[in-house]
Amino acid sequence: MQVIYGINPIMEMLRGRAKSVKQIVVAGTRGGGNIQDLLRLAALSGIPVEYRDRAYLEKLAGTRDHQGVICLCKDFEYTGLDAVISNLREPFLDGLIVLLDGITDPQNLGSLLRTAQCFGANGVVIPQDRAAPVTPSVIKASAGAALHLPVARVVNLANTLDRLKKEGYWIYAAEAHSGDAIDTVDFERPIGLVMGSEGEGIRSLVRKKCDFFVSIPLEGTFDSLNVSVAAGILLHHIARKRRRT
Numbered sequence: 268m269q270v271i272y273g274i275n276p277i278m279e280m281l282r283g284r285a286k287s288v289k290q291i292v293v294a295g296t297r298g299g300g301n302i303q304d305l306l307r308l309a310a311l312s313g314i315p316v317e318y319r320d321r322a323y324l325e326k327l328a329g330t331r332d333h334q335g336v337i338c339l340c341k342d343f344e345y346t347g348l349d350a351v352i353s354n355l356r357e358p359f360l361d362g363l364i365v366l367l368d369g370i371t372d373p374q375n376l377g378s379l380l381r382t383a384q385c386f387g388a389n390g391v392v393i394p395q396d397r398a399a400p401v402t403p404s405v406i407k408a409s410a411g412a413a414l415h416l417p418v419a420r421v422v423n424l425a426n427t428l429d430r431l432k433k434e435g436y437w438i439y440a441a442e443a444h445s446g447d448a449i450d451t452v453d454f455e456r457p458i459g460l461v462m463g464s465e466g467e468g469i470r471s472l473v474r475k476k477c478d479f480f481v482s483i484p485l486e487g488t489f490d491s492l493n494v495s496v497a498a499g500i501l502l503h504h505i506a507r508k509r510r511r512t
Contacts, residue, residue, distance in 0.1 A: 268289070268339055268340070268341070268342070269339075269340055269341065269342045269403060270327050270328055270329075270337055270339060271337065271340055271403050271407075272324075272328040272332070272333035272334065272336070272338075272407060273332070273334050273336075273407045274301050274334050274336060275407075276403075276406045276407050276410065276411040277305060277336055277337070277338050278301075278304070278305055278308065279410070279414045279415065280338060280340060280411065281308040281314075282308070283414045284340070284414055285308075285312040285314065286312075287340045287341040287344075288309075288314050288338050288339070288340045289314075289338075289339045290314065290315050290316070290339045291305070291314055291315070291316045291317070291336065291337075291338050292318075292319055292327065292337050292338070293306075293316060293317070293318050293319075293335065294318075294319070294320065294324055295319065295320060302335070305336065321335070324337055327339075330404075332407070343400075343401045343402075343406070343413075345401070345418055345419060346390070346418065346419050347419060348419045348421065348427060348430065350390070350417045350419070351364055351389050351391075351392060351418075351419045352364070352389065352434060354389045354390050354417050355389060356387045356388070356389065358387055358506050358510050359388065359458070361456065361457045362435075362457040362458065363387070363388050363389060363457070363458045363502075363505070364388060364389045364390060364391070364431065364458070364459050364460070365379065365388050365392070365460050365462065365498065365502075366391075366392045366393075366424060366427065366428070366460065366461045366462070367379060367393050367394075367461075368394065368424055368462070368463045368464065368470055368473050369394070369397055369398055369467060369469075369470065370399055370462070370464055370494065371397070371398060371399050371464065372399060373402060373404045373408060374404075374408045375465075375493070375495050376393070376398075376399045376401070376405050376408070376409075377404070377405040377406065377408020377409040377413065378409070379494065379498055380401075380405070380409040380412050380418065381408075381409040381410055382495060382498050382499045383412075383416060383498070383502070384412035384413075384415055385412070386499075386502035386503060387502075387506060388416070388502065389417070390417035390418060391416060391417075391418050391419070392418075392420075392421055392424070392427055393418065394422075394423075394424045395420050395421060396422075400420070401418055425472045425473050425475075425476050428461075428473065428476040428477075429476065431459045432476075434457070436456075436457040436459045437456050437457065437459070437478045438476060438477045438478045439452075439458055439459065439460050439461065439477065439478065439479045439480075440460075440461040440473075440474065440477040440479070440480050440481070441460070441461065441462050441463070441480075441481060441482070441483075441497055441498070442468075442480040442482050443468075443482065443492075444482060445480060445482070446479075446480035446481040446482035447479065447480065447481055448481075448482060449481050449483055449484075449501065452479060454505045454508055454509070455508075458505065460498075460502070460505075462497065463494070465493065465494050481501070483497060483501065
């Protein structure tokens with residue numbers, strides 16, 4: 268059983284995966300229009316609601332950042348790679364999949380899932396080891412976007428890239444310094460976009476599988492970006508070019 272907390276993530280849970288929700292728990296003093304909207308959605312799905320004190324919610328959520336409401340639901344369900352490949356969305360009807368190599372920070376993972384959902388990616392692939400899984404804090408950081416996007420968790424990311432290549436994908440890797448400037452790169456093909464960790468970057472075995480390396484031109488004192496910010500810039504750039512063609 269998993270505990271999801273926060274208004275937006277629970278609203279998205281009720282909109283997209285209501286069948287997975289077992290119970291809603293609300294702090295007895297919590298009111299407001301957002302809570303009323305949430306309770307209406309719960310009632311439409313026949314989900315029981317319980318009112319308890321905030322200490323009880325904090326104990327279940329493991330945090331004070333629950334916004335006065337939690338839901339008890341089934342554990343997050345990862346999809347298979349086939350489900351990610353088949354989830355074609357505008358503007359990438361030939362496919363764009365985001366692959367994360369060694370993202371260990373839950374906040375970054377949540378932001379990356381939200382970004383991928385917003386810009387039309389098929390889905391996201393994460394490795395099973397040495398990477399953050401999708402947890403309640405990740406779902407909250409994604410504002411619930413994680414609940415609307417296929418996320419595959421694979422044993423071997425390098426082998427996954429081989430599989431995508433057989434499906435016609437070309438693999439692009441984000442590089443802070445040594446890649447080609449994004450304005451000079453052709454993105455008019457099925458894309459697997461690899462984002463590495465901020466500390467170690469992309470692992471050597473994964474790098475060997477990549478076809479192109481791309482960089483975001485920067486100005487100013489700092490010479491690198493947070494990984495979720497970099498992914499947002501890249502996906503916005505690629506999506507904008509697709510919409511123009």
